Amino acid sequence: MSSEPADLLKARLPAQVLERLASLRLADGRVTLVLDASGLDAAARTALEAEAQSALAQAPDITEVRVAMTAEKATPAARPRIIAVASGKGGVGKSTVSTNLAVALARAGHKVGMVDADIYGPSQARLLGTEGLKPTAREKTLIPVQSPYGVPVLSIAHLVDAGQAIAWRGAMAGNALGQMLDGDWSGVDVLIVDLPPGTGDIQLTMLQRYKPDGAVIVSTPQDLALIDATRAIGLFDKGGVPVIGMVENMAGYACPHCGEVSDPFGHGGAEETAKSGSHAFLGRIPLDISIRRDSDAGTPPAAGDGPQAQAFAQIAAHVSAWLAAR
Numbered sequence: 001m002s003s004e005p006a007d008l009l010k011a012r013l014p015a016q017v018l019e020r021l022a023s024l025r026l027a028d029g030r031v032t033l034v035l036d037a038s039g040l041d042a043a044a045r046t047a048l049e050a051e052a053q054s055a056l057a058q059a060p061d062i063t064e065v066r067v068a069m070t071a072e073k074a075t076p077a078a079r080p081r082i083i084a085v086a087s088g089k090g091g092v093g094k095s096t097v098s099t100n101l102a103v104a105l106a107r108a109g110h111k112v113g114m115v116d117a118d119i120y121g122p123s124q125a126r127l128l129g130t131e132g133l134k135p136t137a138r139e140k141t142l143i144p145v146q147s148p149y150g151v152p153v154l155s156i157a158h159l160v161d162a163g164q165a166i167a168w169r170g171a172m173a174g175n176a177l178g179q180m181l182d183g184d185w186s187g188v189d190v191l192i193v194d195l196p197p198g199t200g201d202i203q204l205t206m207l208q209r210y211k212p213d214g215a216v217i218v219s220t221p222q223d224l225a226l227i228d229a230t231r232a233i234g235l236f237d238k239g240g241v242p243v244i245g246m247v248e249n250m251a252g253y254a255c256p257h258c259g260e261v262s263d264p265f266g267h268g269g270a271e272e273t274a275k276s277g278s279h280a281f282l283g284r285i286p287l288d289i290s291i292r293r294d295s296d297a298g299t300p301p302a303a304g305d306g307p308q309a310q311a312f313a314q315i316a317a318h319v320s321a322w323l324a325a326r
């Protein structure tokens, strides 16, 4: 039993913890604090808990300090709006567009989070410069990893060791996706979900359990990619998810040596496909080696000041206008 009664322990608490103190109990050297966490985002709650812990850990005869937060369940945060970023075909730059759209929306003042739903080929940990970081959990709720670009993120790559093969059956992949989408997204208004390519299990889980508010479709200007993109659009149409519009990626290649611009994947195909389906065309991103280089380095071009940042900002402006109109 502590030699300090509960009141003396309270006196040790800093003002910001005291004003949120709902109760303090002391038994056998264990202090249990209940704090009212209403209105606090994940980072503020973690800071509050750390302050309470450090204030009481030094008290004589205290062997354990437990901090519980109320209000998380009593007043659940409003669910952020979900924007799925999808492509019919792999390798068209869907993850790259997801990252840069998220960063550009955050720069435009939105509170944006990212879920990497590409369970078998996750790339958002690298793209958002958070490789090696691990999310914490409160109760069973995952607390997203903070990226340097103001976009909290959850990816399977944060949960399994680097290089470890992920050989999960569909149900396990669905559970992992659920854990990430049910993470602590308080303080986030818009959740970008980077989907795997195609129209498989993960897409169906999204439509059935976490129906997106809108979808952005990424394609290259190439015929084959566009046929698959049209299929992806069909899936969202069928599921009653509005298609916000299409992004044409890898459009036009400027040779870094001679400056000549060529169109290895054709030109304008995504814009035509968008128009023929009465969908909006959100913008075009060129095939640019600096995009690959910066993305691999975990420094999204949208966070910089170059021409590619402007291209992504334009796409984000369309998405922002779509959000504002709803």
Ligand SMILES: Nc1ncnc2c1ncn2[C@@H]1O[C@H](COP(=O)(O)OP(=O)(O)OP(=O)(O)O)[C@@H](O)[C@H]1O
Binding pocket: 087, 089, 090, 091, 092, 093, 094, 095, 096, 097, 118, 121, 123, 196, 197, 249, 250, 251, 285, 286, 287, 288, 289, 290, 291, 292, 293, 295, 296
């Ligand atoms: N506009 C671009 N210019 C240059 N490189 C690009 C561009 N867009 C994407 N890339 C590069 O192409 C590769 C594939 O991109 P990304 O991983 O974003 O595609 P994806 O469609 O998400 O692929 P997957 O199907 O594997 O999920 C990456 O190396 C990326 O850096």
